[in-house]
Amino acid sequence: MAHACARGVVAPAPSRVSPRVSGRRVVVARVGTSSAEASAKEAPKKSEAKGANEVQFEAVIGIETHVQINSNTKAFCRCAAVYGAEPNRHTCPVCLGHPGTYPILNAAVVKKAIALGIGLDCSVIRRKSTFDRKQYFYPDLPKGYQISQFDEPYGEHGKLDVVIPVEDGGGVRTIGITRAHIEEDAGKLTHFPAKGNEPGYALADYNRAGVALVEIVSEPDLRTGREVAAYGAELRRLVRYLDVSDGNLSEGSMRCDVNVSVRPVGREAFGTKVEVKNMNSFNAMSRAVDFEIERQTTLIRDGRGDEIVQETRTWDEGRQRTVSMRKKEGLADYRYFPEPDLPPLVFDNAYVDGVKAEMPELPAAIRARYAALGLPDDAVQVLVEDKALVEYFDATIAAGAPAKQAANWLTGDIMAYLKNAKDVTISTMPLRSKDLAEFCSMIENGEISGKIGKDILPDLLVGETGGAGPRAIVEERGLSQISDPAEIEAIVDKVLEENPGQLEQYRGGKDKLKGFFVGKVLAASGGRANPALSNQILMKKLAGE
């Protein structure tokens, strides 16, 4: 039964009842119901506070994620592993399970899987792991068994730092990773229901059969739908940084099965777990989980807790609810046994070190680095979301840009531009990082004002400057900031001279007219006057000094 325990994600056997929730948390959010302790300590929410004795419930959630490895070929044969080809285009005797064919493990898959294991901070990366067969009959499974890893997954005891949404208190939580193992995907069935006299049927497409997957099983450390979505997003960020998967939920290259159970706060034993599948976005995951928590909690509150059964429910996006897919009463016995066709997967420390050496800097490390640069949290999140953005930003500051200034422009005007631009990405846009660095430095040094910066940025972004850099543009257009006090004084004098009425009113106590004069001075300078300096001189002159 040790096996069954190892598989149980949310509700293992009663003998193993202590979930690891708090031990590794870096920042504990104490807002809302983001953790067991938080809920336990807090007073019941007002809307639910029907009485002092009202029992509070918390959800216990674990996630099994199937990440499709983006190797060129499948896990055990040389067929291309591509999405969206004509059905059964990429199949061969091996992935179709012809008798007399045998699997050969794809080395690229192993390398990517191990990178992912390292990225998940697995304290155990087995130097020798074995393959097993998981057996069940279904028409999408060509051999009648799936090659997987059961007793000896290649990776165990990892963790993932998840950025908790502000609504849940913000900060970072560490979610335990139980295990990571390599397995193969099944084919895809398309069902055609009966029409009139024509019986229903299904068509099988085995393009996906044999494509490599890494299954990542989390500890039951999650509590809310938003946390689940945040976990998924962080995992996707990781696989994309590592280039081990496309991490595309809608194409199925990343699939999250979420196990949800509910229990009264303070109880250690888990409730009955329900598996929720078929969410096509992190947003849908969040809503599906919250719906399921609410459904289970309501059933328990209504004294119908026995209606919660171990089952698989599917998320119905149209109706915004989970729907029972299949009950697990006659739980399939997968009859695992060692895969005789594959020798154990063995590699040495040098191999792991080599994989590690080739790995890029990962989101958690980048976040820490940016925080140390003094960047605000929201800018950090936006930057880290996209590896290309991080590379661009790093190149910009390497070229001498002040970090905050660069982060500000990148996550502000530049991201806004890219969002609407067609066929342009951060990596292909004409504004190169060294030009942005020059641009940011000029603002920082007061060579140009932020206003002028905002004015010339669109031209730099679309490349309508004929390759000229920011400084050249500024010089060519005569836009450099006026920082000579004498020059500014002259402008201020001229403005005061031209507006004697307003000056009189101001001196008569109408302070609000200060803004009018600031605007006039800026306009008279063509936006080039140094704002701080002109402000200082203007105030002096207004006061009649």
Add this chain to the structure above:
Amino acid sequence: MASSAAADATLARTLRQCASSLADGSVSSSELLARASARLARLRSLNAFVGGILPSAAGAAAASDARRAAAADGGGGDRAPPPSSPVDGAVVAVKDNLVVPGAPTTASSRALRGYEPPMIATVADRLARVGAVLLAKTNMDEFGMGSHGVHGVHGACVSPWMARGQEETLRGPRCAGGSSAGAAVAVAAGVVHASVGSDTGGSVRLPAAYNGLVGYKPSYGVVSRWGLVPYCASLDTVGFITRDVADAATLLDITQGIDPLDATSVDADPRTTRLLRSLGSRPSFHMRGWRVGVPAEYDACEVSDEVRRAWSATLRACEDLGAIVCAVSLPHTRAALAAYYTIAPAEASSNLARYDGVRFGFGGSRGGLSDDGGILSDDGITSADAASDARGKGFGAEVKRRVMVGTYALGTEITSAYFERAMRVRALVADDFAEAFGTKPRRGGGGGGGGGVDRRNLLLGAVAPGGVGAAPAPVDVILTPTTPTTAPLLRDVLATSVPRSRASTAAFAADVMTVPASLAGLPAISVPVGLGADTGLPIGMQLIGAARGDVGLLTFAAALEARVASLGSEGGGGGGAGGVIGWGAEHAALGVDDADRFAAAE
């Protein structure tokens, strides 16, 4: 132009003799193919072959003849002929669980009726590439499950051998042995020079012993399994049935070595070439200093008198060669059979899961699938029902029995009591052999619990006196009978096998001698040593070698074969082993003659 008689005679000879007949022009490959085809047709009643002559055969024979003609023209043409191979132009049969394009591969199962494989088995490919003419597919027990060649959709295979004993009760067709039944009969009846079979628990050794032939199972992994329809993947090996040990070594030499298509394949042993050279010149009659182990545990009550006497005589023949015969202890031998009949069905239940009628396999009724991803169709038939139907109709009784047993043995609740326990026994069996061969890696510290297996949980098998604590000198080969008896009467076998006798495990006993080496992945070879004193039927002795010790095993087997041949020609007049054992060309010819008489009696 050579006569058909010459071609017939050549067919009944070894690959090496065939090669010299082809070389001196006394026969052509095309003539051999024609005569083999005719003989195959004439001996249909032995049921050795399934399907017809392979479509590639004629072209292969013609190409072989053309190569020889070109070579005779002084290597004329701009293209140099490929290096001559000892099988170039020879006729070879292939067991029906090895895939060859252009013909169905059925593994004698209805589940694979009409299945035409899209590829070629590596072993067949490597033979064809050096000129072997692959004649036809041979009959077998369904998916290799059987020891007597009776469990197949094509019906029972019949040995050409007839009992030479006097008693009336001995008369009648004999069982060919299995599961490579047709592969053995094809050679014994003089249709082909050699056959490629497969051996999971004794499937080439057993029919070879029953039919007076050499049956060689290489170490696990030495010959690629690519294209071998799996039965028990962790035990399955490609094996060869030949007329002599040198031919077995020849086939090994051609087909061995790592295959990028089989992850369990291992590198070729370069010593094979030297062995072949020495066998080609003159086999050594001297095996001075070689140690031959005799495991007392194999002296089970099932061993018949005539086989036991032949065993003793063979040991004396080994001493004649200068070898030292000594006792070895293989204490887990008895448990090996039970372990085998747990592990093999367990893996089989998995390997045979693919025959669900969806992509291939016997098409059952069409199953429906509901649109919500469930399996209920609108007409109430589920995909599981359809698979069940396809498998129910596709599999024979013995296969069903083993699939059921294997499925049960892997159940999560009981796997520790069955499959995992059997795997521990398997490790102990391998340990026993490693101890005997002195190949066990020595680990520091006492306790004796080497091999990572805890012996305390296992109360299996009797430990022979002196077997514990003693550290006898390691042996080079182990010698046992291949089978406890000579070939049984076909009618007796049929009477006790499923479905007629559902609970019978009697047939499993035939494998008791061969299964242990399979469990340990060791090379083993059955060599004919004589005709039984009581039945007059061939007796085979099994030699088992250390892991990957194929070359040493074949070296010793060739020497023993030569000694036994000389005893045969002494005609019982000689002392020592002579009179009890002895096997020469005239003995082998008896099988061919019997086949002709069998055909004539039809």
